[in-house]
Amino acid sequence: MGKRTLIIYVVITLFVCIFAVMSGYSQEDVTTVEDSAFEEKMRPTVQFLHDEHNEAAGLEECDVCHHVYKDGEKIEDESSEETECSECHTLNKGDNPLSLVKVYHLQCKGCHQKEKAGPIMCSECHPR
Ligand code: HEC
Ligand code: HEC
Ligand code: HEC
Ligand code: HEC
Structure with a gap:
């Protein structure tokens, strides 16, 4: 194996490792x-392609949502x-001004x- 081939193998292995670590998170x-x-x-259940959504919306900071x-x-x-x-955030709908449903909708x-940008109609997030 030439020195150059070896370097290429090492680089590829490194990238695979980095990718594996990152995709784990x-x-x-x-x-x-x-x-x-x-x-x-x-x-109906809300569709939310987590990573795809955040990439399209340019959201790099996790604490925008997970605060x-x-x-x-x-x-x-x-x-x-x-x-x-x-x-x-509790489910409690009564006196709590920020019930769980409200905070999801607010966010x-x-x-x-x-x-x-992004859906605001009920059926766009809760598709039938
Ligand atoms: C636009 C808002 C938003 C952003 C930005 C966001 N997340 Fe999330 N994330 C959510 C929602 C909503 C859920 C699903 C919660 C549920 O179903 O209980 C979730 C779920 C998760 C889960 C799974 C938790 C579980 O209980 O299965 C992990 C881990 C996670 N997010 C990590 C991250 C990381 C890391 C980042 C930053 C790189 C990030 N999120 C950015 C909204 C967001
Ligand atoms: C570790 C606890 C914690 C977690 C987890 C958390 N929050 Fe909160 N959130 C709070 C606190 C504390 C406040 C401050 C207002 C209050 O006391 O209710 C708040 C405020 C808010 C507000 C109003 C202010 C604002 O930022 O607009 C919204 C909306 C909200 N949360 C949505 C969410 C959503 C959606 C999730 C899940 C992706 C989430 N929160 C996860 C603790 C939390
Ligand atoms: C901080 C801003 C922000 C928050 C928080 C956020 N979004 Fe979005 N969302 C966007 C933007 C910006 C777009 C348009 C992205 C584009 O240009 O494609 C979008 C697009 C979407 C779309 C349509 C495109 C797709 O990915 O399918 C859906 C569905 C969506 N959001 C659902 C949600 C849900 C559900 C939540 C709460 C858990 C949420 N979003 C929270 C900014 C946000
Ligand atoms: C931007 C996306 C979005 C829009 C628009 C939206 N919702 Fe939601 N809604 C959510 C998310 C996210 C949750 C939390 C879902 C979960 O955890 O299962 C939720 C939860 C709910 C819940 C509680 C869970 C259930 O199914 O009983 C109700 C009720 C609800 N939404 C009704 C509505 C109505 C009515 C409208 C229109 C006025 C609407 N939503 C618009 C995202 C949205």
Whole structure:
């Protein structure tokens, strides 16, 4: 094996390793939003191609959605992707101004309205 071939093999192996490590952390398998707190759903499941969506929308920072708050302030550069939204936001519809459904709609629809991009109609997110 020539020196050059060896270098090429080493480089390819390196890339494969880096890719394997990175894909371990990415969420290629998240294609819907299915919070476990919703036991019986009134609407069809929301389609959400996690990685594809975030790439198309140019969202590189995970904490745009998976945020962390302390004393009412959002903490920069800290994220909560290991925690389901419902672990912090309760389902409770009554007196709680930010029920789980509301926070999902605020976050998803809120950004689409602000950016004037992405769906805002019920049936675009909850397709029949
Ligand atoms: C546009 C909002 C948004 C952005 C940006 C985002 N995510 Fe997510 N992510 C979600 C939603 C919504 C879910 C699905 C939650 C559910 O179904 O419970 C999710 C699910 C996940 C899960 C799976 C959690 C589980 O319980 O299975 C991981 C891990 C994750 N995201 C990591 C990341 C990482 C890492 C980044 C940054 C590179 C990121 N996310 C950026 C919205 C986002
Ligand atoms: C680790 C706990 C935690 C997790 C996980 C979490 N949040 Fe929050 N979120 C908070 C706190 C605390 C606030 C501050 C307002 C409050 O006290 O309700 C907040 C505020 C919000 C707000 C209103 C302010 C804003 O940023 O627009 C929305 C919308 C929201 N969360 C959506 C979500 C969604 C959607 C998810 C899942 C992708 C999520 N949150 C995950 C704790 C959390
Ligand atoms: C911070 C901004 C932001 C947030 C938060 C966000 N989106 Fe989006 N979304 C966008 C933008 C921008 C586009 C248009 C991207 C493009 O140009 O294709 C989009 C497009 C979409 C599309 C159509 C394209 C596709 O990927 O199928 C769907 C569906 C969608 N969003 C669902 C959601 C859901 C569900 C959530 C909440 C879990 C969410 N989005 C949260 C910015 C956001
Ligand atoms: C931008 C995307 C988006 C739009 C637009 C949207 N939703 Fe949702 N909605 C969500 C997400 C994400 C969830 C959380 C789904 C989950 O975890 O299963 C949700 C949850 C819900 C739930 C609670 C779960 C269930 O099925 O019972 C209801 C009810 C609901 N939406 C109704 C509506 C109605 C009515 C409209 C139109 C006025 C609407 N949504 C528009 C994204 C959207």
